[in-house]
Structure formats: structure tokens, C-alpha cells
Amino acid sequence: MKIGAPLSLRALLTIPYVSLVVALAMAIGALSYQAGRQAVDTVADHLLLETVHRIGQAVERHVVGSGAVLEAAFPNGMAAPRSVEEEFDALRTRFWIATSLHLDPNNYVYYGNREGQFFGLWRFDEQEAQLRLRLTSGVPRTLYRFTGIHGELREPQLEERVFEPRTRPWYLAGRDASTHTWTSIYIDFRTQSLVATRARRVLRPDGSIEGVVATDVALKGLNDFVRNLDLTPNGFAFIIEPDGQLIAASNAPNITQDDAGAAARLAARESGNPLLAATYAELSPLLADASADARPRTRQFAAPDGQLMQAAFSRVTDSAGLDWFIVVAVPHSDFMHGVTDNVKRTVMLGAAAAALVVMVGLLILSWVARDLRRLSQAARAIGEGDLNVPLHIRRRDEIGDLARSFVVMQHKLRTDRLTGLVNRETLLRRLDERVAFHRRAEDQRPFAVLFIDLNGFKAINDRHGHDVGDRVLVALGRRLRQGMREGDLVSRYAGDEFVVLVEHVAHREVAEQVRAHVEALLREPPADDVGLGPKATLDVGGAVGLAVYPDDGRDSDSLLQSADRDMYERKRRDRCS
Template sequence: MVCLVLTIGWFLYRAGDDATEVLARNALTELIGRVSQAIDRQTMGARESLNVVAPPAVRTAAPGQPPAMLPFPVHSKELEERLWLANLMFEDPSYVYFGGADGSFLGIKQEEGSQFTYSVREPDGKNYVYQLRGPGTPMELVAAQEYEPRKRPWYVQAVQRGRETWSSVYADYRQKHLGINLSKPIFDADGKLLGVANSSIGLLRLTTLLRALPLGAHGVAFVTELNGDMIADSVNEPLHQIRDQDPDLRRLNASQSSSPLVRQAYEEVRRYLARQPAQSGKLMLLSSRTEGGKIEVAFRLHHDAAGLDWLAISAAPRSDFLGSVTSGVYQTLMLGLMAVCLTFVIGFLLLRWVLRDIRRLTQAAKSIGNGSPFPDLNINRNDEIGQLAQSFVEMERNLRTDRLTNVLNRDSLIAQIDFRRSNCVDGSPLHFGLLFIDLDRFKAVNDEYGHDEGDKVLVTIAQRLQHTLRHDDSVARFGGDEFVVYLHGVSDMEVARSIADKIRHAVNKPIPGREGQQYVVDASVGVSLYPDDGLDVETLLRVADSRMFDQKRLHRILSV
């Protein structure tokens, strides 16, 4: 009897430990996905703003012909218009400016809300700084400075490299948070340097996002450079120090964090990178044992040709996920002891019953990770295992859906598409289309009526998209005012475009708002088809996103 009881306890412990490991890794994977998405949106915003100032060359249809380049503005008025457009692409305060090879300078900075700073310098003159409330509003002179843009680090570094270049992370002395610049040298058709365009972005949004994530009782998430210098974290500690008598910026290193879990997680990642280099964009999962028990670590390297090398890291003790399982194991073990004492048969039946439920939990945890349909648990129990089963159902809903709009989130849609691709048969090849949707004029609703009204607009748009689609189609929110629609079985571009027009018509209907207001937003829609435009989801999204931006530019031209 004792051996049987020990066997029961061992199998219960192993099954619970396996389920907990899968659950912990899936939770960390979801967290890293959110952090990576935030990093990509901020860095992509900086790059797209520079592309507004100086659009990249466009390939021509004629073979052998060089790419066509849009001429860079000759007059300051045209350059100013582009800077305003680039600046208004950001939801957060931003700074976009241009330093000319002749020493001229023009920059527009959004301080907060509708407060802007306008800086202008003629060649060999002073830099005049004005305050204004927006394009075309009266300007008030606030300062006249000695400023030579060609001697600034962002200008020198971009000219030396001859391509887009990220600066080092620096401290914004006015805003009291970290920031980074992306600089882009501008050349004319003959290769002559015209100047350097620069987009300055703040990194406070990353820390705000990390500290709002559902990390569990002891979980952490943070972003560092390769050397461990902190960029953002979920721990409430200062990331840098600025002293009046010390001009150097003192950055917090992950190895010096007040959180033992941050220090341990970074040390595990550092050891891994010392053995073998990580692939950019690839999610890595690590396990480690510390004095306090096992921890799970997930990280992803963000690298680009402009010099960005950031690590997004998330870690949590396995004990954060083990509590309810352990409690259920102990209770069931006691029931097993009683059953074995009564009869061998009752104990055997009890063992099968308990293991069956835990196997279902393990299978459910795996299905959350690989994107397969969530199985029906059919676990109707009032103990801790029943509570854990209910937690699995709630977790599946939280991991796969966007909390605001209740449609799928980015990772869930990608996982479902990958699941369909991996399970299609040769006799019935998979065809589908992707629609990348970006809302136009949505930012105006947010700015004028507040984020609560903006959220109502997003919820209404999500409902309209769901009502417009078929049963086999899916819609997901990719963050902000961007949605992606999966069109199952669509293989014809004209069919996809007709659905896109139907969606635009649905989105364009007025939306009732506060105090009788009527909000009207539009949508720019990009279309891509599988397998015609790509064989993986990332390629299809990139193609659809590019076509969406083309349509958005067309809308702007037509609206002028």
C-alpha cells in the first residue's frame, strides 16, 4: 500500500510539474510578444517618420532602370510640411528635424498635447526657437541660440556611416527619461549630401507598458542593451541618474538591479549568448535552478542594420504557477491514502480519475502554445484542480483575445494561421488572404474627445468587422488603431479587394459619441494572398502593410 501511495504521489507531482512548465513558458512567451510588439512599433514609427521626410527610392517597372527617387524639398516651406506630417505620426510627444549640409536647421517638436516647439536656423546664423499650437498658428519667439547642426553627434555619425543610424541611448534632461535618435543622411540624385534627417523618440512608453503587464506575483520583464544597460523594466527603480556636477549619464545595469530575479535572468541570458549567438527575432526559452527554486526565462534579440541591439527579457519563478497544482496534488494524495486504506479498487479508480484531469490540463496548456483549438476540459470539480481548469479557460481567453475589443490578438491570429498551414493536406491546399487595416482620422477623435471615446470607436469598429466577415474568417487587433483580417479560402485578388471595399464601407459609417457627437473614421486597407505573395505570415503581413501604406498615401493625396 505504501508503494502504491508513493507511486500515486510521484505521478501526480510529475504531471503537475510538466503542466506548470508548459503554462509558465506560454505565459512568458505571451509577455515577450507584447514587449517585442511595443519595441517594433516605436522603432518602426521612427523609421516611417524619416521616410515621410525623405521617401526611399521606388523601383521602376522598366528592367535595368535605376530606382526612381522623389526629389527632396528645395524650399523650407515644403520641408516644413513634411516635418509636420512626420511629427503627427506619433501618438506620444516626438521631435523630427533636419540639419542641412549648408548649416541650416529646421525642427518641429511636440512637447505635449497641442504644444509645439519650432526651431529654425539659416546657414551661418543663430538658431531661433518658437512656441506654437500647431501648423499655421501664431509663433512666439522664446530663445535665440548658437547652434551648429553639422557638429552634433547625430549628424556626424550618420554622415560617417552613410546610412540610417541609431544613436546611443541618452537621457532627456527636460523630460527626465531615456530616449534614442534615428538619423538618416539625405543625398540628391547625383549622390551629393543634402543633410541629415533625424527622429527622436522617448523610451518611457516601454517602461509604462512593462509595468502594466500581468506578470504574476514575482515575474519581471525588462529591456536591455547587449551589455546589460537597462532601457525599460517592470521593477519600480530608477533606470538612470543625472547629477548636476557630473555630466556623464549613469545607467542602471541589469546586473546591479535591486531585483534578484532581474539579475539572475540577465545572467542566464548572458551565459547563453557567451556560448552561442542568438538569432535576431527568435524567441529563446531557458530554465535555471536558483536557491529559491526553478525559474523560467524567455528572451528575444532585436537587431537591425541601423545598429539597434536590444534584448527583451521576461522571467518568473515556476512556483508562481505551481501553487494551485501543488495544493490539488496534496489533496488528491490524501484522498488516495484513504482510498487505498479502504480498497485497492477504489484507489486504482481514483488514480485514473486524477491523472485523466491533469493530462487534460497538460494538453490544454500545450494547445495554448501551438495555436490549436482549445479542447473542452469537462472538468467539473470544486477543488484546486477545478479552479486551475477554470483558470486555464480564463487564461486562454486572455491570451488569445484583445481585452478592449474582444477580437483576437496578434499572436493568436498568427498561431491559428500557422496551425491551419501545418494541418492542411496536399489534396486540399490552403488558400487565404490577409487584410491589413489602419484607421484614418482616428487620432483626431482621441485628441479632441479623449481616449475613452477613442476606445468606444475601436470597440465599434471591431464589432463591425466581425459582423462583416464569414464564419471561417477571423479579425485581430494588432495594437493601436490597426486590425488584420484573415479571409479563409480566398485565392483571388479581386474577391479580396471587394471584401476590403465592403469593410471600408462598414467602417466609414458614423459612430455615435458623447453628447450627440458623430465620429467618422475611414480605413486604409492593404491586401496580400497566400501563397501568391508569400509563404509565411510575416512576409504576408509585410506585403499587406506596404500596400496599406500605399493606399494611405493615396488617400492623403486625394484629400489635399
């Protein structure tokens, strides 16, 4: 065809149409990519924050029992002995009890005084233990192995190196602090691994300082937890102190060797991992701001190699001065990989097949764009608080994987992590929907709300520990769910409080029968369900408040308040009787 010659009709129909299809394919690809990016960013933020929350829970499990351990070893107000020999048997008994509270990770409790004496008890397991003793300053400790709380001390072993308690970080920190305090993380004298120690000084009867009692929290288990996290192929997580020293990391060691070959702490900047060092350098100004919001936050930044990074971080503190930071970072390409590849394939297919299979290309692009739009709309709805938005995507590619992960995330946001019941937010939304349906449909059948507060739950926590308390909540939640009708909704409202939405009660007498049924469920001892055996006694029970719609309230707030007042009134009457 000569240049300037008039185009044939076929060319006039084909060239503009093919050009339009190619342009449309490129436009759809660009829009699909943008929608997918927005959806992925939202989902990625949720996943990163969830991972930070999981690590925070692991940290809390590691440190939560340390205060109780010190209290058991040296109760507050108990005067220090004038010497270790004077109260040897009492110290041994109390320290055994203290290490029994949280055997993992608080299996080591020890005491050093200003005369240089040292008394420590290390638990290998429930029966085997080791006594570490120094009665004279300037000599190594003597180690005794024994079995059982009052077991006979076996043949002593003398340590090779001299352990001087008065120069150790835990002694200096506890001596100088007026309350419980955490030492800076240090390398343990015997195990050569990272340890955090909680310490408190022990006073003489005249109020002067005699010594320091402390318990170790070995950080190996925390480091193993971080290393075993299920992250993306290039994602990583780490825990650091405010000065940048690593506590745990999924992609780097937390201990190195100095020039003399001795074990030494490793800073994030010197970890040898460029992405970890770059992440710390980017976040360090935010982490150094002591006045910043302690809640988990997210941030995007460019790494030195140019790739976009997505990170979440939070601060972990407690009353004893613990101050750690949790960081999870993932290259943005890890989240976008599937979406990017799929959009590229779609655009290329549309351009190559424009002349022959235009309709097929458009259908494929429309299919991809539709699912990406659903993801984007669902992510936006979740951001606005709607956790029940449906997501009907049935695919076996990366977008399908993302959609399934999205559904799993929705489920986690709707349910209470401990009991598996629906959480407070889901209950409130369901209750609002139920009230709205009653008004809109002119449904004359009332429904009821039961507000349940457990009795004696604090005593169970104090006597058996929080782990047993958690199992009691799980067992009672399961019992309530199994004991109600299929259409009723059982939720964990807060702490040891549950709320039940009872659908379609004919009148108040029926609601009272349901309340009596729930009270009977709560009176059944849960000892077998929590693994304490048939001989254990757990007196739980609960006060159950009742509110019936519309007699006791015409909106969710008034119904819950009415049920709450009724619950407290019944609790008051039970105490009086």
C-alpha cells in the first residue's frame, strides 16, 4: 500500500478497532493494577499489623510472669537475711515455689547480697533442679544437683570461673532502682546467650539495701518464635531495644563475636543484612520518639536498592521499664507479585489477540478487573468497619490466593481469638441489624439479650494462673455456644463477660427460661474441660442479666445497658442472699 493512498474499508474498520481494543486493554490493565495495588496495600497493612500483634503477644507471654516470680521469692516487705546461711532452707523452699509459677521461661531465680554471697535455683524440669551457691566473696560458685523441693543435695561441682554477683548488670540495676526494673539485655555468664533480667532490691529491717533478687527471661525461645514466623519469601521481622541492639531477628543473628572472640551484642545497623539495616535506619527517628503513639503503625519507604518496602512496628512497654520495639517489613513486590504478573499477562494477551480474539481478550480483562474491584471494594468496606462484606471469588491463581487470605482475615477480625466466639464489634453490628430488621419488617416477635458476668473468675486466675483462666473461658464459651439454639448468637464481650442474642422469644417468660438454662450451664464445674481432673474444684457460675426488645430498650445501647443493670442487680441479690 502506497503512502498517502486511501485506506480500504477493511483497514478503516480494523485499524481503529484494533487500536481501540489495544488502548482499552492497556487502560483496563492500568486500572486493574491500580485497583489491585490499593486492595493489596490495605490487606498488606492488616497482615503486617496482625504479625506485629502476634509477636507482641509472644513477648507478653515471655515477660508477664516475672513480677509474680520475684514476689514469691522475696515477698514485698520481707526483710533480707543477714546471710545466706541463716535462711538457707527458707530460701530454697521459696525459690522452688517461685520457679514453679512459670517454669517456662522463668526457671531461674537468684539472689546476691552486698557481701558477695549468691544463692540461685535453676529448674531443669518439674523435678530436677540445680542449686548455685557462693557463701564467700572472691571464690567460684558451687553447683549442687537435686531432685524435688527438699531433695538431698548431690555431689558438689565447682565452677571454673569466678562469678562476682555485685558487678553483674542485674545487681547494679536492681540496687539503683526503687522498684522492679528490667536490665538492659546482656549475654548470660553460663549459656552465652541473650537474657533479659527483672530485678528488685531487698532491704534490711532498717531500710538499707542488703541485696538484689532477680529472675532471668531467656530470649532464645523468643528468637526461635520470630525465626519461625510464616512471612513472605523476602519478608522479615525483628525486635530491638531503643539503642538499636537486636533482641531477635528472623533473618540475622542477634549475637556476634568481637575481635577477641568473645560473644557480643549485635546492632541492627551492623547486622550484615542490608534490608534490615535500611529498615531500622528509616524507622529509628520514629522509634526514638518517646511521646509517639504506642499503637502499631505502618509505613512505606524506599530501600537503598530502590525497591518499595512496607513495614509495621509497635512499642512494647511495662511498669518495670521494659521498652522494646517490634518491626515487621516486607518488600512491596512480595504482595504485588501475583497481581502484577496477572495484569501484564492480560495486557499482552489483549494486544496480541486484538485482531483475532478481541472478545476473548475483553472477557479475560473484564474477569480480572471484576475480581480486583471486588477486592478493592471489600478492603474499603473493611476500612469503614463493615467486616461482613461478602467476597465471592473462586479462582486458583494469585488473586484467588489473595481473596482466600482476605476471607481468613475477615474471619479473624470478626471472632475472639481466645474463645472462637464472635467478638464485641460483630455482636454490636448484628444487634443493630436485628433492631433495624424488626422496625423495617414490622416483625412483632421480640428478641432478648443476655448479659453474662462470670463469678469467681479472678480467684481462678489468682489460684491456678492465667493459662487455666483462659481455658475456663474457652470451655464456658464452647458450652454456651453448644447450649443455645442454632440461630442464637453467643459472643465474648470483654474479659470474663459474654453476651447472647436470643432470637425470637414469644414472651418474657420464655426469655426467663432461657436465662435459667444459661445459669444452669454456668453452674456446671468446668474442671474436667480445662484439664484439671475430676478432683479439682472450680467454682465459677455467673450472673445473667436479661433485656427483651422492645420492652427494655429500642436500640442496641439501651438493650445492653438494661441487661447490664439487670445483671448487676442479680449479682447484688446473690451476694445479699
